[in-house]
Amino acid sequence: xxxxxxxxxxxxxxxxxxxxxxxxxxxxxxxxxxxxxxxxxxxxxxxxxxxxxxxxxxxxxxxxxxxxxxxxxxxxxxxxxxxxxxxxxxxxxxxxxxxxxxxxxxxxxxxxxxxxxxxxxxxxxxxxxxxxxxxxxxxxxxxxxxxxxxxxxxxxxxxxxxxxxxxxxxxxxxxxxxxxxxxxxxxxxxxxxxxxxxxxxxxxxxxxxxxxxxxxxxxxxxxxxxxxxxxxxxxxxxxxxxxxxxxxxxxxxxxxxxxxxxxxxxxxxxxxxxxxxxxxxxxxxxxxxxxxxxxxxxxxxxxxxxxxxxxxxxxxxxxxxxxxxxxxxxxxxxxxxxxxxxxxxxxxxxxxxxxxxxxxxxxxxxxxxxxxxxxx
Numbered sequence: 001x002x003x004x005x006x007x008x009x010x011x012x013x014x015x016x017x018x019x020x021x022x023x024x025x026x027x028x029x030x031x032x033x034x035x036x037x038x039x040x041x042x043x044x045x046x047x048x049x050x051x052x053x054x055x056x057x058x059x060x061x062x063x064x065x066x067x068x069x070x071x072x073x074x075x076x077x078x079x080x081x082x083x084x085x086x087x088x089x090x091x092x093x094x095x096x097x098x099x100x101x102x103x104x105x106x107x108x109x110x111x112x113x114x115x116x117x118x119x120x121x122x123x124x125x126x127x128x129x130x131x132x133x134x135x136x137x138x139x140x141x142x143x144x145x146x147x148x149x150x151x152x153x154x155x156x157x158x159x160x161x162x163x164x165x166x167x168x169x170x171x172x173x174x175x176x177x178x179x180x181x182x183x184x185x186x187x188x189x190x191x192x193x194x195x196x197x198x199x200x201x202x203x204x205x206x207x208x209x210x211x212x213x214x215x216x217x218x219x220x221x222x223x224x225x226x227x228x229x230x231x232x233x234x235x236x237x238x239x240x241x242x243x244x245x246x247x248x249x250x251x252x253x254x255x256x257x258x259x260x261x262x263x264x265x266x267x268x269x270x271x272x273x274x275x276x277x278x279x280x281x282x283x284x285x286x287x288x289x290x291x292x293x294x295x296x297x298x299x300x301x302x303x304x305x306x307x308x309x310x311x312x313x314x315x316x317x318x319x320x321x322x323x324x325x326x327x328x329x330x331x332x333x334x335x336x337x338x339x340x341x342x343x344x345x346x347x348x349x350x351x352x353x354x355x356x357x358x359x360x361x362x363x364x365x366x367x368x369x370x371x372x373x374x375x376x
Contacts, residue, residue, distance in 0.1 A: 005278075009087060009369045010088065011362075012086055014146070016111060018315055019185050020300065020315075023315060023316055024076075025076075026073075027281070028284045032063055033063045035296040036060040036294065039060060044295040045294070055361035055363050056296060063077070069375060081361060081362065083359070083362050085365065086355065087299075087356040088331070089330065089359070090331065094331070095332055095333055095354050097335055097354040098188075098334050098351050099346060099348070099351060100189075100335070101188060101336065101339065102271050102280075102339040103185050103339075103344060104192045104339055106177065106192040107174040109195055111173070113235065117175060118182075119172070121206065121261060122207045122261065123166055125147045126259070127158025128144075129144055129210075133152065141210075144210035144354070145210065145237075157208070157257065158254055158255070160246075161209070162248070173203055173262060174191050174193050183251050185258075186257070189324070190271070191203050192339055196213050202263045203262060205261075211257075212255065213254060213256045213326060214255070217231035219250055220239060226239060233347070234349065235360060274287075274322040280336045282343065283309060284316070286322070287322035287327050288323060289326045289332060295320050296319065296320060297335065298320075299356055301315070301333060301355075302357070306352040306354070308349050333356065335347075
């Protein structure tokens with residue numbers, strides 16, 4: 001267990017969570033219950049902040065057997081099993097939330113005159129890499145490499161792949177009409193494809209080339225094309241529409257490339273199966289820093305200036321069920337907005353200060369915070 005004096009937690013009362021009693025915890029309970037069912041086959045890894053996976057056993061067991069009929073009953077479930085701890089940000093007074101979603105686009109199973117941009121499956125020569133097999137001198141950031149007769153080397157990057165480095169290997173899952181649409185599917189890590197043959201297909205993350213992500217918004221801001229304060233998915237797309245001849249110039253600054261796999265659309269109301277191996281719940285699932293936090297942890301997010309979800313200040317209980325390379329820090333989250341264009345309009349403008357409150361199992365709360373019991 002980490003030294004609690006070095007942990008970013010301070011204990012508070014449920015009654016002191018802004019808007020807690022007005023939230024619909026029943027919606028969050030459904031997401032939590034999906035994690036409770038998944039861990040029967042594969043446990044989650046404990047994050048570096050010491051919120052031990054094993055401590056959730058009682059709450060998970062209860063979640064699989066009870067069926068709250070109202071927000072009040074769901075609220076009582078969370079208050080019975082958990083204690084809220086405020087999460088101290090790494091920098092400044094507040095944390096940060098952004099948004100993500102599952103795009104829905106038209107696609108073709110074969111290349112045509114219109115559909116020319118491929119989504120690729122994982123190549124056979126792409127190898128998972130860690131400290132055990134990493135060649136001496138290779139960037140420790142790289143988690144994937146290319147297998148060659150001479151050994152492991154850095155994998156092809158986005159410019160090389162889009163110029164044809166993987167052509168002829170039969171990796172194409174589907175073909176899109178627009179390179180910018182494909183890029184944002186890479187950013188989101190999943191999509192629903194309306195195929196020209198009438199099928200509905202979901203693609204979700206399978207692997208990546210491994211290089212660091214460089215967002216087009218930051219690039220355009222650094223070039224003076226869009227003021228940093230105005231960078232949103234919508235403003236980036238608008239700039240690309242006005243400057244189609246510069247799409248490759250900007251997108252190729254991001255060397256990272258994502259590979260996909262097909263997945264079923266079992267429940268149209270839910271999102272893709274993400275890093276925590278459960279379908280994401282719109283407005284209730286959240287991506288966190290996986291190195292620090294434990295999947296399945298409930299987080300209460302207070303972001304009063306964020307109103308894009310329902311016109312009201314965002315004060316909701318969320319469940320940690322995904323991660324992302326840009327989600328780094330104890331008080332950093334990415335909120336899943338749902339699937340389709342409407343969800344994209346929400347996710348694209350979310351970049352707000354927020355206060356984070358981790359709901360941790362009661363049995364470990366004292367070990368994570370030095371504050372005496374103040375819970376009701």
